[in-house]
Amino acid sequence: MPVDEWTKAQRLFAIARALREGPHSVRQLALLLHLTESVDGPTWPGIERTLQRDLNDLELLEPDFERLPGRPPLYRIRTHRTTLHPVETLALHAAARLMYHRSPGHKHHHLQALERLAQWLPERIRPVLRRSASDVGKRHSREDLALEHAAQAWLEGHPLRFEYLAPGGSGQWRPNELEIYLIEAHPVNLDLYAVGYETSFHRALRTFKLSRMRNLSVLPDRSYTIPDSFDPRSYFESAWGVVGAGGGTPMTVRLRFAPEAAYRVLEGGYPNTEVIMHDRYVIIDVRAATDASGLPRELVPWILSWGPRVEVLEPASVRAHWLRELRDTLARYGGNDG
Missing domain, CATH: 1.10.10.10 (Winged helix-like DNA-binding domain superfamily/Winged helix DNA-binding domain)
Structure with missing residues (x-):
C-alpha cells in the first residue's frame, strides 16, 4: 500500500x-x-x-x-536496544561473532543463540550480522561434540566425565572427571577450554580443551558448588593463553624483536608482558606458566610465529628449545632449494 x-x-x-x-x-x-x-x-x-x-x-x-x-x-x-551504550552494543556484537566462530553448529541451539544476540543489536546492523553468519553449519569441529555436555555440566553443577588426549603426553586417552568452574575462550585462537577441579586423577585445578575430549557424559547423581576461593584473575595471572595456575611454575622469557616487528609489539594487547627497552629493537619480558617439561608451552608457538624477527635471549632452556625448532625446520625443508 x-x-x-x-x-x-x-x-x-x-x-x-x-x-x-x-x-x-x-x-x-x-x-x-x-x-x-x-x-x-x-x-x-x-x-x-x-x-x-x-x-x-x-x-x-x-x-x-x-x-x-x-x-x-x-x-x-525505550527498549533494551535504545538504552544500550555504544560500547555495550559492541560487546554484544563481539559475543555474537564469537558464537559464530565457535559454532560448527548444525544444531538448532547454535543458530538460536546467534539470533537472540542479533535481536539485541540495532536494526541497521542486524542484517550484516545475519549475512555474516549464513554459513553456520558448514564447518566441522570436534569441539562441537563436547560443547553441549560441558555447558550442561557447568550450568547444572554436575561433574563431567570424559576421556582426554593431552598434547605431549603418553599418547593415550586418559579418563577424567571434572567439576567445571569456568568455560574460557582462548584469547588468540578462540578455542574453548573448561577450567575446574579434576577429581579422579590430578585432584587439582586443571584446564582442558573441549576439542580434545571424547566419550563425554554428565554425572547427574553428583553435584558440586563453585568455591568462593576460585578467582579467575588469580588463576590466569601467569597465563599466556588459558593455562594458568594449573600449569607448572611460571617463568619469565626475555625476547628481542627486530625493527620490522617492533611497532607491532609496541601496539600491545599481549598478556603478562613488560617492555624493557625500545629503540630500533624492542626487548620485552613475558611471564608464562610452564608444562611438565619446564617449557612455557603456550608461549613457544607465538614466539616461533615471528620467524627471524625475534630472538629468545633467556632463559637458556627456552633459547635452546627455540634454536632446536629452527634447526629442525631448516634440516627438514631448507635443503631442497640449495
Whole structure:
C-alpha cells in the first residue's frame, strides 16, 4: 500500500517501530517513513502536524515513550536496544561473532543463540550480522561434540566425565572427571577450554580443551558448588593463553624483536608482558606458566610465529628449545632449494 494511503494505525505502528530502534525528530521520521521526499515543499507543514498528532497519541498508548530535550526535540521508545551504550552494543556484537566462530553448529541451539544476540543489536546492523553468519553449519569441529555436555555440566553443577588426549603426553586417552568452574575462550585462537577441579586423577585445578575430549557424559547423581576461593584473575595471572595456575611454575622469557616487528609489539594487547627497552629493537619480558617439561608451552608457538624477527635471549632452556625448532625446520625443508 502506498504511504499516502496508510491508516492512522499503520502510521502509529511504523512510528513505534522506528522509535524502538533509536531516537528521531519529527523531520527524521518523515524522511525515514517516506512520508515526504523533502521538508521544504508545500506539503511539509501538514505532514509535520500529522506526525506531531501521531506522536502525541503514541505517548498515551506506549508506557515507554520518551520526549528527549533538545532542538529539535527527539522521541524514542525505550527498549533494551535504545538504552544500550555504544560500547555495550559492541560487546554484544563481539559475543555474537564469537558464537559464530565457535559454532560448527548444525544444531538448532547454535543458530538460536546467534539470533537472540542479533535481536539485541540495532536494526541497521542486524542484517550484516545475519549475512555474516549464513554459513553456520558448514564447518566441522570436534569441539562441537563436547560443547553441549560441558555447558550442561557447568550450568547444572554436575561433574563431567570424559576421556582426554593431552598434547605431549603418553599418547593415550586418559579418563577424567571434572567439576567445571569456568568455560574460557582462548584469547588468540578462540578455542574453548573448561577450567575446574579434576577429581579422579590430578585432584587439582586443571584446564582442558573441549576439542580434545571424547566419550563425554554428565554425572547427574553428583553435584558440586563453585568455591568462593576460585578467582579467575588469580588463576590466569601467569597465563599466556588459558593455562594458568594449573600449569607448572611460571617463568619469565626475555625476547628481542627486530625493527620490522617492533611497532607491532609496541601496539600491545599481549598478556603478562613488560617492555624493557625500545629503540630500533624492542626487548620485552613475558611471564608464562610452564608444562611438565619446564617449557612455557603456550608461549613457544607465538614466539616461533615471528620467524627471524625475534630472538629468545633467556632463559637458556627456552633459547635452546627455540634454536632446536629452527634447526629442525631448516634440516627438514631448507635443503631442497640449495
